[in-house]
Amino acid sequence: MKVKEAMNPEIITVSPETRPLEAFEKMYKHGVRRLFVLDDDGKPVGVVSYTDLIGVLGSIKPDSEHPERDLKVSNIMVDEVITISADDNIEDAANLMLRADISGLLVMDDDKPVGVITKTDICRLVAAEILVPS
Numbered sequence: 843m844k845v846k847e848a849m850n851p852e853i854i855t856v857s858p859e860t861r862p863l864e865a866f867e868k869m870y871k872h873g874v875r876r877l878f879v880l881d882d883d884g885k886p887v888g889v890v891s892y893t894d895l896i897g898v899l900g901s902i903k904p905d906s907e908h909p910e911r912d913l914k915v916s917n918i919m920v921d922e923v924i925t926i927s928a929d930d931n932i933e934d935a936a937n938l939m940l941r942a943d944i945s946g947l948l949v950m951d952d953d954k955p956v957g958v959i960t961k962t963d964i965c966r967l968v969a970a971e972i973l974v975p976s
Contacts, residue, residue, distance in 0.1 A: 845935050846928035848967055849949045849957035855880045858887060858916035865915050866895045876946050878955065879919050886948055886955060888919030925950045926959065932967065935959050 854872045856865050858879055869877055869892060879888035898918050925948045926935050935947055939961055949957040 843932045843967070844928070845926055845930050845932060845949055845959050846951075846957070848932055848963050849928065849959045850963065851957045853878055853948070853955050853958055855955075856890070856915055857881070858914060858919070860915045862895055862898050862913055862915065862918065865890055866892075866899060869895065877915075878923065878948050878958075879915055880955070884955070885953070886923040886925065888916070888921045889923055889948075890915050890919040894918050894920075923948055925955075927951070928956055932959075932964060936961075936964050939964075 852872075854868065854874050854877055856868060856877045856879055858881065860868075860879075865877055869875070875892040877890050878886055879890060881887050895918070898913065924938065924942050924944060926938060928949050928951045939945065939947060945962075946958055946960040948955050949959055
């Protein structure tokens with residue numbers, strides 16, 4: 843099976859200039875654990891995770907005046923975006939996630955982001971194959 847057959851075509855993104863609280867709210871609203879950071883040209887430049895955001899937002903002291911005012915997603919994101927081609931096999935996606943110790947990949951078609959594939963997506967495929975008799 844190809845990645846494009848199992849990926850989610852909805853990519854939840856933020857810009858490098860996005861404030862951490864805004865990114866967290868977007869993540870919560872969409873029920874995702876990672877946001878891909880795209881530049882003005884739509885090129886992936888980073889990934890920010892739930893854990894990254896909780897770490898930053900949890901360290902803000904209540905008595906300080908807007909300490910995150912100058913903080914942006916670009917300050918906390920991981921700037922290595924691991925991608926996979928939409929035409930690659932699901933097995934390749936699973937192996938890449940395991941080797942890189944990540945839970946999701948940005949799916950690319952040429953140089954354009956077209957979707958996301960996660961460990962959860964792959965687990966659903968495996969469970970459907972195992973639990974649903976042929």
